[in-house]
Amino acid sequence: MMTAPVRIQRKREKGFNLQAASRAINGLPAQCVDRSTRWGNPFRVGHGLTMKYADGDKLQLCDHIKNDAKAVAWFRGLCEANLARNPAWYGRHFAQLRGKNLACWCALDAPCHADVLLEIANRPIKCEATS
Numbered sequence: 001m002m003t004a005p006v007r008i009q010r011k012r013e014k015g016f017n018l019q020a021a022s023r024a025i026n027g028l029p030a031q032c033v034d035r036s037t038r039w040g041n042p043f044r045v046g047h048g049l050t051m052k053y054a055d056g057d058k059l060q061l062c063d064h065i066k067n068d069a070k071a072v073a074w075f076r077g078l079c080e081a082n083l084a085r086n087p088a089w090y091g092r093h094f095a096q097l098r099g100k101n102l103a104c105w106c107a108l109d110a111p112c113h114a115d116v117l118l119e120i121a122n123r124p125i126k127c128e129a130t131s
Contacts, residue, residue, distance in 0.1 A: 022101045030101045033113070040113075042078075045071055048065065049062050049074070076113075098121045
């Protein structure tokens with residue numbers, strides 16, 4: 001049985017080593033998923049989000065996001081919509097996160113998009129679900 005990956009909080013403390021901290025928790029490596037990475041949550045509290053298409057058209061996805069929970073809910077919806085639209089997207093992108101602890105700056109007691117990524121990346125795959 002696989003050790004369950006968890007969310008860990010990044011720190012700006014001198015000498016903080018993300019990989020060492022991660023392995024001390026459960027022996028798993030860490031993957032940073034904050035906004036400086038491709039995994040960052042594009043939905044920010046206090047902002048809306050507009051997508052721009054290659055032809056120049058724009059689509060307003062959401063208006064002013066009021067709190068962390070709403071930002072995480074929008075992120076979940078975006079992930080699930082992408083998975084439903086193109087299941088191969090799951091295999092290409094989420095496989096990189098599977099079995100790793102995920103690190104973000106969010107407080108551990110606050111809603112965070114990394115929890116969504118943990119859940120999706122570590123869902124049973126077909127051959128695991130049937131055994």
